[in-house]
Amino acid sequence: MPGELPIHHGSLEHILPPSWKAQITSWLAEDTPSFDYAGYVVGEKESTATLWGKSAGIISGVPFFTEIFKQCGCTVEWHAAEGSYIERPKDGSHKFKVATVRGPVRGLLLGERVGLNLLARCSGIATVSRNLLISLRSAGYRGILAGTRKTTPGFRLVEKYGMLVGGADTHRMDLSSMIMLKDNHVWSRGNITEAVHAAKLVGGFAVKIEVEVQNEEEADEAIAAGADIVMLDNFTGEGVKIAAKSLREKWEGKREFLLEVSGGLREDNVFDYANNGSPPISTFPYGVG
Incomplete structure (x- = not known):
């Protein structure tokens, strides 16, 4: 209905282009263009890592984060659904469990920084989108909130994805759209x-x-x-x-x-x-x- 917050039925992963996994491969290749020297230190011992959230906001970028670690030989178990609003716990812990990642230590560390950068940016954009849309709705606005083409080179797919998860329209994706x-x-x-x-x-x-x-x-x-x-x-x-x-x-x-x-x-x-x-x-x- 016009004026309501957009609700996506089903996973937005289904709209991603065939090239999205190759893009993730390029991110990992950028971070490790040759030898992973620190990987020799930690080895392939199986271990578990926990992704903690410390700020309230919308979780966004789940398919990308999961694929990053899949390519590093790890699996991800999510404790929060994409698009859900996560609030800081009231028990004074100031953090909440978002996901658990399992796999070889080397793989966990290979995907760590790429995954965190991706998830933080995508979730941040989704959160800004949702908060702004809520503000507009509370003011009586029933139209569409859209993004722009002012995206980070090489990261447009992720940033536009974050807009969608947050409830905003992507506007045109590129000059050809x-x-x-x-x-x-x-x-x-x-x-x-x-x-x-x-x-x-x-x-x-x-x-x-x-x-x-x-x-x-x-x-x-x-x-x-x-x-x-x-x-x-x-x-x-x-x-x-x-x-x-x-x-x-x-x-x-x-x-x-x-x-x-x-x-x-x-x-x-x-x-x-x-x-x-x-x-x-x-x-x-x-x-x-």
């Missing part, structure tokens, strides 16, 4: 209309076109040219309210388009954008994990 015309695209082509028409020539009917605009006049030009999505970039909360109302009244029954607001959105000011009566889709730059 959708055409987004920003100010530099428009500048190089001459104007918004020419840029949209050029994009339509190569994108065809199946690829959506989004145009970034700085004011209502540019939004009108983008809509008239046939843009599917109009991004109101760096508008204030009040500016979004005024522009959204005006554009929808002006183009009602004439053009179909979607509005999106991006730029300058933070956890401490989202209420300014949520309380605008008829909110557009919002994007939020996830830069930390």
Whole structure:
């Protein structure tokens, strides 16, 4: 139902591309490009390691973490489901058991740092996503919260996965997923209309076109040219309210388009954008994990 927090039925592992395990192999290869000298010290004795959580948040990145240790000859037993919110225990211990990893000591240590880095970042992004979405819902916002393409090179799959687990939309995954015309695209082509028409020539009917605009006049030009999505970039909360109302009244029954607001959105000011009566889709730059 619109406005509810997204609930995923089944494992999100099923949407991962065939290449995801090879990506994990590359991470392990990066960390051990030649000899594992410390591995000689510890050897192959079977042992057990416990993953402890010390901060409240959403568990995310389970398939990646499990595969990391699988490639190191270990098995992982999870004590918390992916997507669940883990709170700090009230018994004063300040930590909780998240998973148990079993295997040869060398394998446990080979996967340790890669696994922890992955899980911390993915869980952090999922937690930020969920917390922000809850804040927006409490303010009356019933639209979509989406991420951006401002991801860490080589780590996009993990970061977008974290957004999904947290309940956010991934937006476009890459340059091939959708055409987004920003100010530099428009500048190089001459104007918004020419840029949209050029994009339509190569994108065809199946690829959506989004145009970034700085004011209502540019939004009108983008809509008239046939843009599917109009991004109101760096508008204030009040500016979004005024522009959204005006554009929808002006183009009602004439053009179909979607509005999106991006730029300058933070956890401490989202209420300014949520309380605008008829909110557009919002994007939020996830830069930390």
